[in-house]
Amino acid sequence: MPMGLDQAELQRIDDVVAQRKKIAKGDTLFRNGDKFNALYAIRTGFFKTCVSSEDGRDQVTGFQMAGEIMGLDGIVSDHHTCDAIALEDAEVCVMPFDRIEELSREINALQHHVHKIMSREIVREHGVMLLLGSMRAEERLAAFLLNLVQRLHARGFSQSELVLRMTREEIGSYLGLKLETVSRTFSKFVEDGIVEVKQRHVRILNTDALKTLVNNQNCQAH
Numbered sequence: 374m375p376m377g378l379d380q381a382e383l384q385r386i387d388d389v390v391a392q393r394k395k396i397a398k399g400d401t402l403f404r405n406g407d408k409f410n411a412l413y414a415i416r417t418g419f420f421k422t423c424v425s426s427e428d429g430r431d432q433v434t435g436f437q438m439a440g441e442i443m444g445l446d447g448i449v450s451d452h453h454t455c456d457a458i459a460l461e462d463a464e465v466c467v468m469p470f471d472r473i474e475e476l477s478r479e480i481n482a483l484q485h486h487v488h489k490i491m492s493r494e495i496v497r498e499h500g501v502m503l504l505l506g507s508m509r510a511e512e513r514l515a516a517f518l519l520n521l522v523q524r525l526h527a528r529g530f531s532q533s534e535l536v537l538r539m540t541r542e543e544i545g546s547y548l549g550l551k552l553e554t555v556s557r558t559f560s561k562f563v564e565d566g567i568v569e570v571k572q573r574h575v576r577i578l579n580t581d582a583l584k585t586l587v588n589n590q591n592c593q594a595h
Contacts, residue, residue, distance in 0.1 A: 392467040402457040409447025418463020419538035433547040515586040
């Protein structure tokens with residue numbers, strides 16, 4: 374929610390997002406080609422977005438968590454361009470886009486807020502492109518873990534511990550790495566004392582080492 378709204382404005386926005394929808398683990402919130410008519414704010418749970426490649430394989434394009442917005446991909450062509458699948462039981466608030474647009478015209482703070490969310494998404498996509506374009510496996514995984522922990526921390530979770538809701542295979546698909554490369558890189562991080570891994574629980578022991586890996590890459594890129 375944008376800040377600085379009066380009670381009446383808050384109530385109007387509240388009315389728009391009154392509808393909630395539960396999505397069971399493994400179920401799809403929307404599919405590639407579905408007509409776009411709403412944005413979804415994730416209340417609880419974790420999602421992945423993916424597209425099918427030419428040879429029928431799924432390419433993971435992102436992971437979304439509670440507090441984030443999904444469905445922005447549909448604004449351009451009125452159709453969704455990816456599948457959104459729940460990685461655990463989840464609940465979303467449904468925000469009909471025509472109502473959001475209507476309110477945005479009347480409530481400046483809301484319009485600004487929507488633009489900010491879109492801008493954040495664009496910046497994130499650029500970050501991913503940089504990641505896939507030029508980084509070695511270790512740098513990709515380091516950037517991925519730092520990004521995840523940073524987003525979780527912004528939502529009040531620990532800065533050093535996380536539970537991976539996605540499989541190693543899904544991480545590999547997102548980072549453009551083979552499954553064995555992801556596993557090997559995790560093992561190397563464990564050996565180097567950078568992380569502790571117990572199945573899906575990851576504890577970051579040395580944040581600075583991860584940052585150094587990523588920053589070294591950024592220096593080379595410039």
